[in-house]
Amino acid sequence: MSQQSLEQRFQGLPATVRQKVDAVIDDAKVALKVRVGELLADKDEVAEHAVTTAGRVGAKSGEVSELTAIMPLKPGGAERLRKFFKLVDGNLAGAGDVGTLHNMRFVFLDGDTKLLFATAYDGEWDPYIDDFATKIPEMMDHLFGNVEGWPGIHSPEVKDFIVQYQLPAEAWFVAHPNLTVAGATRLKRLDRTVQSFLTELN
Amino acid sequence: MSTDHGSVPNLADVQAAVLQPRPTPYAGTYLALRIDDRRQARALVQRMLPMLDSVASFDAERQVSLAIGFSFEGLRAIGVPEDSLATFSPEFQQGMAARAAELGDLGDSSPANWEGPLGSKDLHLMLVGLAPDTPRLEAILLLARDALRDLPGVATIWQQEVFAAPNEREPFGFKDGIGQPAIEGAAIPCTNSREEPLKAGEFLLGFEDETGSIAPVPQPDILGRGGTYAAFRKLHTRVADFRQYLRDRAADRADEELLAAKVVGRWPSGAPLALSPDRDDPELGADPHRNNDFQYGDDPRGLKCPLGSHARRMNPRDAIITGEVRLHRMIRRGTNYGPPLPQGVYEDDGADRGIVFAFIGAHLARQFEFVQAQWVNDGKFIGVPAEKDPLVGANDDGQFTVPRTPIRRRFQGLPPFVVNRGGEYCFLPSLSALRWIADLDT
Ligand code: HEM
Numbered sequence: 334m335s336q337q338s339l340e341q342r343f344q345g346l347p348a349t350v351r352q353k354v355d356a357v358i359d360d361a362k363v364a365l366k367v368r369v370g371e372l373l374a375d376k377d378e379v380a381e382h383a384v385t386t387a388g389r390v391g392a393k394s395g396e397v398s399e400l401t402a403i404m405p406l407k408p409g410g411a412e413r414l415r416k417f418f419k420l421v422d423g424n425l426a427g428a429g430d431v432g433t434l435h436n437m438r439f440v441f442l443d444g445d446t447k448l449l450f451a452t453a454y455d456g457e458w459d460p461y462i463d464d465f466a467t468k469i470p471e472m473m474d475h476l477f478g479n480v481e482g483w484p485g486i487h488s489p490e491v492k493d494f495i496v497q498y499q500l501p502a503e504a505w506f507v508a509h510p511n512l513t514v515a516g517a518t519r520l521k522r523l524d525r526t527v528q529s530f531l532t533e534l535n
Numbered sequence: 536m537s538t539d540h541g542s543v544p545n546l547a548d549v550q551a552a553v554l555q556p557r558p559t560p561y562a563g564t565y566l567a568l569r570i571d572d573r574r575q576a577r578a579l580v581q582r583m584l585p586m587l588d589s590v591a592s593f594d595a596e597r598q599v600s601l602a603i604g605f606s607f608e609g610l611r612a613i614g615v616p617e618d619s620l621a622t623f624s625p626e627f628q629q630g631m632a633a634r635a636a637e638l639g640d641l642g643d644s645s646p647a648n649w650e651g652p653l654g655s656k657d658l659h660l661m662l663v664g665l666a667p668d669t670p671r672l673e674a675i676l677l678l679a680r681d682a683l684r685d686l687p688g689v690a691t692i693w694q695q696e697v698f699a700a701p702n703e704r705e706p707f708g709f710k711d712g713i714g715q716p717a718i719e720g721a722a723i724p725c726t727n728s729r730e731e732p733l734k735a736g737e738f739l740l741g742f743e744d745e746t747g748s749i750a751p752v753p754q755p756d757i758l759g760r761g762g763t764y765a766a767f768r769k770l771h772t773r774v775a776d777f778r779q780y781l782r783d784r785a786a787d788r789a790d791e792e793l794l795a796a797k798v799v800g801r802w803p804s805g806a807p808l809a810l811s812p813d814r815d816d817p818e819l820g821a822d823p824h825r826n827n828d829f830q831y832g833d834d835p836r837g838l839k840c841p842l843g844s845h846a847r848r849m850n851p852r853d854a855i856i857t858g859e860v861r862l863h864r865m866i867r868r869g870t871n872y873g874p875p876l877p878q879g880v881y882e883d884d885g886a887d888r889g890i891v892f893a894f895i896g897a898h899l900a901r902q903f904e905f906v907q908a909q910w911v912n913d914g915k916f917i918g919v920p921a922e923k924d925p926l927v928g929a930n931d932d933g934q935f936t937v938p939r940t941p942i943r944r945r946f947q948g949l950p951p952f953v954v955n956r957g958g959e960y961c962f963l964p965s966l967s968a969l970r971w972i973a974d975l976d977t
Binding site: 396432433455456460461463464466467468470487489511513514515516518519 | 745746747748750751856857858859861862900901904905908909913915916917918920
């Protein structure tokens with residue numbers, strides 16, 4: 334698209350949106366300004382992906398929240414964790430028992446002295462910490478026992494401990510903000526039912 | 536290990552009302568007292584101690600019980616030291632009104648609209664008397680009033696009469712008080728043979744609970760151990776609205792009854808939909824050996840009992856949900872207040888009627904508050920984020936789904952049928968803790 338027609342598209346956006354975009358990214362290419370401007374002007378899209386807060390720390394979009402924490406490892410902690418992850422081929426399938434976890438990852442930082450833990454999960458984390466701890470307590474303690482000062486998953490201090498290392502995301506995007514893990518499971522089941530129904534019809 | 540420091544609760548030290556089922560039928564009174572003079576309040580506790588039964592001394596024939604609970608402000612007013620107060624659970628310290636956002640107490644249910652003095656800092660001591668009939672209730676109340684004689688520093692600021700008809704129907708017309716948890720070492724018959732008894736620490740402070748650990752006990756030990764928390768709420772019921780909502784959507788009278796049962800999860804007689812999905816079965820409803828002896832595992836889609844029905848939400852049993860059912864169980868002591876709306880009446884008569892709902896459990900946050908927030912006022916745990924409890928949820932244009940083959944029924948525009956008129960969190964001390972309180976010298 335020509336520079337001029339992009340400029341026209343930008344001018345076609347509501348004045349309030351143009352002002353906002355100009356105030357923050359005045360120096361950006363007009364193509365980017367158009368994209369951001371059109372995004373901001375799409376009220377339904379903006380509303381569906383609105384970012385709220387997941388409780389004490391962390392961002393939430395629709396039903397899906399993020400938790401990012403960087404925690405200091407005990408000496409030899411990274412080595413022990415690596416051994417464990419290798420044993421299971423990096424596969425943490427049992428975590429599905431929790432029922433609200435979309436994904437999680439473990440990354441070593443700063444020459445194996447720190448652990449980055451990042452996860453996306455449904456709803457608020459605080460009320461479900463006990464359920465989490467009861468479903469997979471051994472796994473939680475085994476993994477996080479390598480973190481300096483880990484109080485144990487059953488300790489009343491565990492929430493404060495995690496919050497202390499949590500870094501709130503400044504931006505957070507979820508493709509389907511209102512699709513929970515349980516909802517996705519239901520859709521998969523529905524799809525299977527519909528597919529087999531259609532197959533039988535044939 | 537000796538009994539009072541072991542893992543088995545000493546039932547001779549636990550207030551009877553904590554574990555003993557209430558009589559049926561019953562007449563009861565809630566009294567709220569304000570403490571203006573701590574020494575007089577201690578004298579009252581001292582005088583009442585001989586009237587209080589423990590779980591062990593409770594006379595199942597007499598069925599009369601009196602219970603004492605303290606709000607956080609009440610413990611402070613009677614002189615429990617500040618360093619001890621700081622060891623109580625944070626939710627209890629804040630009190631129920633401060634937890635309105637977590638509990639969904641908004642709009643008509645918000646503390647600003649509560650009935651005074653509920654939700655104020657004046658509510659210190661709660662006395663609850665329950666008996667099988669009015670004369671016996673009068674007798675215990677007489678004793679309680681006598682204990683209050685020449686103690687002007689302890690003022691009665693609120694009183695609520697409660698009662699049940701012999702058929703035990705709650706205001707919406709359904710038998711109530713059936714589902715209760717089984718508890719390890721409680722010496723109380725369990726009604727669901729398929730529920731493994733819950734660890735005592737779920738219901739009494741100082742014992743191992745379902746997480747495998749012992750939660751922090753309010754200090755000193757003598758004050759906290761063997762005690763527990765209660766949450767009481769005066770819940771007004773909009774019975775005419777409930778009946779009208781169903782009538783407007785039902786095909787006929789029988790469909791109206793079916794829909795109401797789908798909302799509750801049981802038929803009016805108490806017969807569970809899980810065992811009798813198509814019609815009421817009064818014999819089943821009346822049989823205490825059978826009316827709670829069931830699971831939901833054979834009904835994953837909720838074709839018999841909807842996943843969203845009140846009773847199934849409040850205890851999903853073996854159904855697959857997000858989280859662990861056993862961490863969110865509760866003892867309930869619901870009691871009716873106000874005149875029932877006669878059967879067949881669809882117009883509101885303006886009378887105040889409802890339930891004085893009482894929760895008992897050792898974990899306010901993960902039992903009562905969790906259930907209110909996640910199971911009553913949310914639907915994510917059963918995979919329907921858009922739905923709340925159809926009977927007691929804070930609905931505003933709410934939705935309720937009744938699974939059916941080939942096509943589900945979906946109901947929209949649900950209004951709230953229950954409004955909170957106010958309540959408080961209380962601590963129910965053990966008998967030895969009450970003695971400790973009576974002997975305080977602060
Ligand atoms: C006015 C308000 C309410 C009414 C009319 C009501 C009515 C009922 C009825 C008819 C039942 C089925 C009979 C039974 O199992 O005892 C029931 C069960 C139950 N309700 Fe409610 N209820 C109310 C509020 C609440 C609230 C606020 C909670 C929790 C926060 C709650 C928790 C329960 C539980 C745990 C059960 C037993 C479920 C089981 O074990 O199967 N109820 N209720």
